[in-house]
Amino acid sequence: MKDRPISAPTRRDFLRWAAGGAASTTAFSALSSGPLFAAAAQGGGGYKALVVLYLAGGNDSFNLIVPTDSSAYNEYATSRQNLAVPLNDLLDIAPATSDGHTYGLHPAVPELRDLFDAGRLAISVNTGNLVRPVTRAEYQASSVALPPRLFSHNDQQAQSMRVRADDGGAIGWGGALADHQAYLNGVTSLSPSITVAGSTPMLTGAATQAYHLGTSGSVSLGGFNGNTGAAIQATFDALRGQGHTNLYQRQFAQTRAEAIELDGVISAALGAQTTLQTEFPAESKVSPQLKMVAKMIQAQATLGMERQVFFVRMGGFDTHAGQLEDQPVLYADISASVAAFQAAMAELLMENQVTLAVVSEFGRTLSSNGQGTDHGWGGHFLAVGGAVAGGDLYGTMPSFALEGADDAGSGRMIPSQGTDQFAATLARWFGVPDIELAVMFPNLGNFATNHLGFMG
Known part of the structure; x- marks a missing residue:
């Protein structure tokens, strides 16, 4: 581990901030004030x-x-009624x-079936937002802590992304992983975390x-092209280069300067790569995002990332109506796009270094509302990659009986394992030691294990 200045935050500081959400702008500014990519990779x-890959709206998995x-x-067909997939159509x-x-x-996912058969895809079954394990009797008696505002899109989306489901101020588990990496390597101008789907x-x-990246690459500042572009650029540079005495003006000017520099660095790094031979689906909601991620991974050595x-995000899963028509299209897109991304990782010889997780804020009701399904709770998550112990199911499938042992009511299946456990796995x-997982995910100690076993 590299030496750090006395004033720098400790590893426990990073984890404490992650657990409690007590972000320190001052600490971030101090750590990020060094030159671009100055910190050498130390993670090993x-x-x-x-x-x-986030399926927004609640995936009826x-x-x-x-x-x-x-x-x-x-039992499944009785509960699902008109939504049941015909037995003879299923891919064994x-x-x-x-x-x-x-x-x-589902018959629309032959590529996922091939990845499962090849040991590249694992399924974490009946997983969802939990504070601690809960039974049907405990849920009905309200005798154990539950995530607040269950079955609400906005609340459950936020909770599924955070390091604890019962704390609205907690940071995201992807952000916590980036923080951990920042402790090991220092905070570089290019963050370890990148979104191709807007703020999250x-x-x-x-x-x-x-x-933030776009599907075409780095998002540059606009207005500097055309007949007046050069004059606007000169004026902008002059304003940015002034010696500002106001702290906020100075920080804004520095941030703008770093953004412009970083735009140039990323654009040059992407432009220096050979064209990927893997073909991504042309008609797809999510493939353009995954293709950009693949290009960034191709450029990781040039950018000095460890x-x-x-x-990435795909919408359309709030299938209260039209599910029989919409779900096959959504699933076909996921299947073909995930398979293309995995093929790109194989082309780059990065299969074992890259894992793709497919998650959603909740599953949907086992029961049909006549045209689709309503907001549920537990559902199935996926993990794909060369490091995945694939070809298997992890966790316990729920009973498919309505009002059965796993039904919280109205066909909402109670998760048998928590999103925290999936994320901690x-x-x-990713490299977080076991001893630190309980600090990063404060509710993890409420569960029997801190990992679900699907990562080899």
């Missing part, structure tokens, strides 16, 4: 990247993986560990801020 173990043995399928899979049932994937609580850090967290692979 080579490059790693976590890519979070109970149609993504379906039991195919007769007794379990009949053979999980490495049997729970006594057989399963198949997922990448809110205590000592780091997410860098660890990175990326955020990825953090462990």
Whole structure:
């Protein structure tokens, strides 16, 4: 571990900020005031990247993986009614560990089935926002702590992205990973966390801020082109270069200068890379974002990055109506886009260094409302990559009976494992030691294990 100045925050400072959300702007400014990319990588173990694909709206993943043995399928079909996927249409899979049932994937995801069969995809079943484990009886009696405002889109999205579901001020678990990397390597001008989908609580850090990319690359300042562009640029540079006595003016000028410099660095790094041969789907909501992430990963050595967290987003999953028409289209897009991204990582020889996680704010109701599903709770998350212990299901499938042991009411399945555990499993692979996981994720100690086992 490198020496640090006496005034620099400690590792525990970073983790304490992550757990409590007590971000320090002063500390961030002090750490980020050095020259561009001045900190040498000290994390060890080579490059790693976590890519979070967020399915906004609440993914009805109970149609993504379906039991195919007769007794379990009949229970599923009875509960799902008109939304049940026909048994003969399902794509058979053979999980490495049997729970006594057989399963198949939605017919629109043949590429995901191939990744599962190849040991590159793992499914974290019935996962969702929890403060601690809860049973149906405990939920009905309100006898244990629960995430506040369950079944609300805005609240559950924020909670699913934070290091604790019961603290509105806590930072995002992607931001916490970036903070951890910043402690090891120093805060560089290019943040370890990058979003290609706009602002997100997922990448809110205590000592780091997410860098925003567009699907075409770095987003440059506008207004400097055309006949008057040169004059505007000169005026802007003159204003920026003045010796400002006001602290806020000086900080704004410095931030602008770093943004302009960083835009040039990233544009040059991306432009220096060879063209990826992997073809991404042309008609896709999410492929342009994943393709840009792939290009940034290709340029990571040029940019001097050791660890990175990326955020991409796909909407359209709030399927109260039209689910039978919309869900196959959404799933086909996910399947083809994720497979293309994985192929790009193989092309770059980065399969083992990059893990893609597919998550959502909640699952949807097991019951049908006639045209679709309503806001639920537990659902299935995915992990894809060469370091994933794929080809298996992790966790316990819920009962598919309405008003059964796992139904909180109205077909909302109670999660059997928490989002914290899923995120901590990825953090462990990312390089966060076990001893620090409980500090980074304060509610983790409420669960039987701090990792779910799907990372090899």
